[in-house]
Amino acid sequence: MPATLIERFKRQELSVFNSAMETLVAARTAELRKELALVVAQKQELELALQRKNQGQSQLETALSDAQLLHEISAMLIDENSIGELYQKLVEAATVIMRSEFGSMQRYDPTKGALQLIAQHGLDEEAVAYWQWVKPGRATTCGKALEVGERVIVSDFEACEFISGSEDLIAFRKAGVRAAQSTPLLTRNGRLVGMITTHWTSKQLPSARDLRLLDIIARQAADLIERNISAEALRNQAERLLEADRYKDEFLATLAHELRNPLAPIKNGLTLLRIGKPEQAPRVVDMMERQLGHMVRLVDDLLDVSRISSGKVNLKHERVMLKAVIDIAVEASHPLIQANEHNFKLAIPEADVWLYADATRIAQIVSNLLHNAAKYTPVGGHIELAAEVAGGDVLIHVVDTGIGIPAAMLPQIFKLFAQVDGSAERSRGGLGVGLALSKQLAEMHRGRIDVVSGGDKLGSTFTLVLPIAQAPGAAVMSAAAAAHTPSDERSLRILIVDDNVDAAETLGALMEEVGHSICVVVDSTKALAGALNFVPDVVILDLGMPYLDGFAVARQLRSEPGLGGVYIAALSGWGTDDDRRRTREAGIDHHMVKPVKLVEIVDMLSLVSAGNAAIASPR
Template identity: 40%
Template sequence: MPTDSPKPGTVPETAFEPAAMFRAFFDQGTHSAAILAPDGTVLDANRRALEPWNAEASDVAGRKFWDCMWWEGEPAAAGAVRAGAGQAAAGEVFRCHLPYHRPGQGGRFADVVISPLRAADGSIAMLSAIGADATERRRAAERLRLLDAIGEATRIAADPKAILDGATRLLGEHLGATRVAYADLEPDNDRFTIRHDWTAPGEASTVGVYSLDLFGSRAASNMRAGRTLLIGDVDTEIAQDDGAAMFNAIGIKAIICCPLVKQGSLVAMMAVHQRDPRAWAPGDVALVDAVVERCWAHVERVRSTEALRAADRHKSEFLATLAHELRNPLAPIRNGLDLLRMSADKPAVMATVRQMMERQVGHMVHLVNDLLDVARVSTGKVVLRLERTDLQSVVGSAVETSLPLVEAAGHGLELRLPDAPVWLDVDLVRMSQVLSNLLSNAAKYTPGGGRITVEGALEGSEVVIRVRDTGIGIPQEAMGSIFDMFTQVSRSLDRSKGGLGIGLSLVRHLVGLHGGTVAAASAGPGQGSTFTIRLPAAAGARSAMEARAAGGGASVVTGALEILVADDNVDAADSLAALLRAGGHRVRTVYDGEQAVRAARACPPQLAFLDIGMPRMDGYATARAMRAEPGLAGLRLVALTGWGAQEDRARSREAGFDHHLLKPAAPEELAAILAAVQT
C-alpha cells in the first residue's frame, strides 16, 4: 500500500538526520553564531555571521575568536571577547554590549553572549558565541537621551539665542557634524534667514539671509514642498550649475535639511552640514526632524512670552501716557471755567480764555479721533473713499493742518514738489492725515528752530514722498519697533509733546490700506530722520480739477432753519442749540426720544439732531418713528454719537438718518449740513 503524504506543517522523516537538522538550524538562525573550542578557537560560524564580510567558514576556522574580522579596529572589544571566552571556558556565561566592525558601516554595536556547552560527563566540550546587532536600539536610546537633553536645555532658556545655542551644539556633537544651522523662512517663501549656527572648531559660520534658489532646483523644490533634503555627496548627486557650486562655496559635501511646515506654510528649517561625503542613517533624518520641531516650539514659546510682556509693558506705558495727555488739556479747561465765572465783565479776558479752551478741546478731540482710527484700522473697519487727486493737493492739505505746530516751534518748512501734477488714487482725507502725522511728528521731535523738508516725485510706477527733519533722530535699536503701537523714541519729561505713540502705527496701517509702504531711516541720535512713503501712481488720470468741477461747488447757507435738538445730555443739547441760535436759526430742545417725536409732530422741523444713546427711546427708534410720520416727509435727520465705526454708520442709515456726526461735531461739519438743507 502507498504511504500517506506528510501532513501540512510537518517535516519529512529524512530531514531528521541530526547533522542536516543542526546545519539548517545553525545557518538559518536570526542571530550571528559561532562554535568555539574551549580555548577560543573558531570551529564553525553560521551564514549570518559571515555574509556581511563576504567570508566563508574556512576563513575563520582555526583562528582565535577575538582575532577575527568582527573586531577589526576595535581592540577594546577584542580584549573583552577574549576575557569572555575564558569566562565561558570556566563554566560561566558571558554577556556584554560591544562595538564591532562591519565593512562600510562604522560605529555598530552588538549584544554578545558566550556560553559553555557541556559534554555528557559535565565537562566543557565547546563554547557557543551568539551575537545580535543592537545598533539601532542603541541609537534610538541615544536619540532619546539627546532629545531629553535638548528639552532640558531649552526648557530653562529665557531667549531664542540660548535655545538655539544648546540645541544646535548638542545635535552637532552627537552626529559628529561640521555645522548645524537653524533658519526662519521669510513670508515670501523664497528667502530664509539663518539665525544661528553651531560649527565644529575652525569652521565658518553661515549666519545670514539667502535665497532658496541659490542652492539649486532640487533644494528649492524640496524646501518649498516641505520635503527633507538628503544629500550624501554633493558632487555626484547635484549638477555643478544647479546648486553644487553654492554648497561647495560654503564647504558642504553632505547635508540633511529638514523643513518645518505649520498650517500649510514653511516656517523654519534645520540643516546639518558635513564637510566630507557621508552615508546618512535613517535615524539621523528622524533626529534632525524632531530637533527642528522642538526648537521651533520652544523659540515660539519664548517669543510669545516676550510679546505678552512687551504688550503688557506697552499697555501700562500707554495708559500712563494717555492719563498725562488728557490731563494736559483738562487742566487749562478747568482753569478756564473758573476764569469765565470770575471775568464776566472783562470781555478781553473771556475772549482769550475761550480761544485757549477751543485749542485744548481740539487737542482732546484729536487724541480721541486717533484712538478711534487705530481701533478701526486694527479691526479692518476703515473703508477708503478713493478719488483721483494730485500729489500737490495731498501735501497742501497736510501742511495746512500741521503748519501751526511747525510755526509754533520755530521750524523752517520747505516743499520740494514737481511743477507738473502727479496723480494718485487715494482717500484724500486719510492720506492727508498720514502726512500730517509725519509732519507733526517731525515738529515735536525736532529742537526749536529746526528744518523740515517735504519732497515728492514720481519714480517709475510709484509716487514717493519723503519727510525729512533735523530732529533728535532714531537710535538703531529702536528702528525695528518705530511703527509699533504705543512706541515712542523718547519718554523723558522734556519730550512731553510726544503724544500717545500711535501716530506712526496709524501711518503704517493707512499707507498699507492704499497698497503702499512706509519706511524710517536715521543716521542715529541727533542726526535727524527721514520717513519715506511709496504709493502706486495712478494711470490714465483725467484732471482732478475737472473731476472736482464735475461734482459741483459747495452750497451757501441762505436763511434761518427750524431745527430740533434731542439729547439726554442737557449740557450737550443746550450748548448745540445755543450755537445754532447764534447762527440765526430757530431751535427747540428736548431731552429724550419720546419728547422729540411729540415735538416734531406738533411743529415739524426742517432739521433734527438726535443723540443715539437716549433713554426710553433711543435715537434709532426715534428716527424710525419720525420717518413713519406722513407730516415729516421732508425732515433731514442727523445722528449725534460717539460711535463712528462703519457698522455704526450703516445702522444709522438703516434707521433713516441722512447724516452721521461724531461728538463733538466740528463747526465745518455743522455748516456743511446746514448748507445742504438750505439748497
C-alpha cells in the same frame, strides 16, 4: 572418494560460502550506508543548527550592540542641556551608526522654504558656509530630498544624474565627499522640520540595518527640533505679551497725561470766563478751542488705528491737487509750529501735481509728520516741507533739526505706541500712534513712508512717497466747480433732541445765531410729541439716550405721515462704517461724529435749505 571429487565438492562449498558471504557483506554494506547517511544527515542538521545558533548569537550581539549604542546616545542626550549641543551629538551619533566621515543636520525654515544648517561633523568652514542654506531641487541629496519629500541615497556623486556637472559637485570634490544619504526629519503628524545627512569619502551604499538605526536617530532629532520650535514660539509669545503689557501700561499713562493736558487749560479758561473781564473772552475761547481740537485729534487717531486694524476704513479716492492737500496739512499744523517759534519753509512744485487719493487721509498723513517734527524740534528750530516729482511718484519730505532718532530705534519707529524715549515722549505730548497710523494710511494708498536720521540731536527726515495721477479733464473740472457753487439759503425749523442739557442748549444757541428757529427736547420719550407740535424741517438727534435711543426715536418719526419727509441728522460718539449702516437702517439721513464742528452742521443745513438733501445722505 577420489581426490578430484573431493576437490570439486570443496570448490562448490567455497563458491556457496563466498556467495553467501557476498550477500551478507552486501546487506551489511547497505545497512552501514543507511546508517552513514543517517549520520551524515544528523551531522548536517547539527551543522545547520550550529550555523543558526551562530547567526542568532551574532544577531543578538548586533542587537545588543545597537541597543547599547542607542542607550549611550539617549544617555548622552539626557545629560546635555544646550540645544545646540544636542543637535551636535545627534549628528555625531548618526555618523557613528552610518560609519561615515561627515554628517550634518538642517532645520527647515517655512518662511524661506529652505534648509538651514544647524549642526555638522567633519566639514570645514568653507563647506559649512557654502551649504549654510539649501533650497528644494539643489544638486545635493538634501536638496533633492526636500524636493521629493523622502529619503535620497546617492552611492556615487560622480555617476548621479542630478548632481553631475553642478557647482555643488565641484564643492563636494573639494570637501572630499563622494557619497551621501539625506533623511527628512518628520514630526509625528508628518510635518517636515529638518533633514539629517551623512557623507562618505568613497562609494557607499548603506545597509538596511544602518538605515533602520538612522531612522531612530531621525525620530529623536525631529522630536527635538519640534520641541525647540514650540519652545521658541512660547518664548516669543511670552515676550510679545510682556511687550504688549509694557506698551499698554505706557499707553494708559500717556493717555491719562495727554487728556489732562488740554483739560487743565480748558478748566482754567472756564474759570476765567466766569470771573474775568469781557475783553479776555476772545483769547480764552481761542485757547479752549485749540485744546479741544487737540483732544479730538487724540481720539480720532485712536479710532483710526482701530478701524484700520479691523479693516473697516474705506478710502474715498478722487483726483486731488497736491498743493490743496498740503495746504490743509500745513494749516492744521501751523498753530503748533507757531507756538514753538519754528522757522518753517515750504517748497512744492510750481506745476500742478495730481493724486488719485483720499484727500482727507493724505492731509492727515502730512499733518502727522509735521506735528511729529514740531513736537521733537526745540524752540526756534527749523522745519521744512518739500515736495518733488520723481518718475511716477511724488516725494514729500518733512525735514527737521530736532532730537533725532537713535539707529537702534529706527526699525521700531512705525510700531503702534512706539516711543523714542518714554520721558521725552511725555514731555512733548502724543500717544505714539501718529506714525503707525500714517504708515498704514500710506500703504493703503500704494505708497510708503521712509525715515532717516543722523542720530541724537541730528534731526530727522521723513519722506512720504505716493503715486501721482494724470490731471483730470476739463469736463471733470467743470463738474467739480459746479458742485461747489453757493446756493440760496433759507431759515429752517430745527428740533434738537439730546439728553445732555448743556450740549442741546449750546447747539440750539448756535443755530439761532446763524438764523434758524430752534426747539430743544431733552427727554427722548417726548421727542415725538415735540416734533408733532413743532413740525421741524430738520431733526438733530443724539443716538445715545436713556429710555429711547436715537434709533428708536428716528423710527417713531418716520412712522408719522406728517413727519415722513423731515431730514434727520444723527449725533454720535461712534463713527465706524457699521455705526453709519445702523443709522441708515433706522431711516436717518446724515451721521455726524461728536464733537461735531459748526461748519459741518452749517454745510449740512445749507444743503437741506437749498433743497439738495440727497447730496447730504449718510457718509
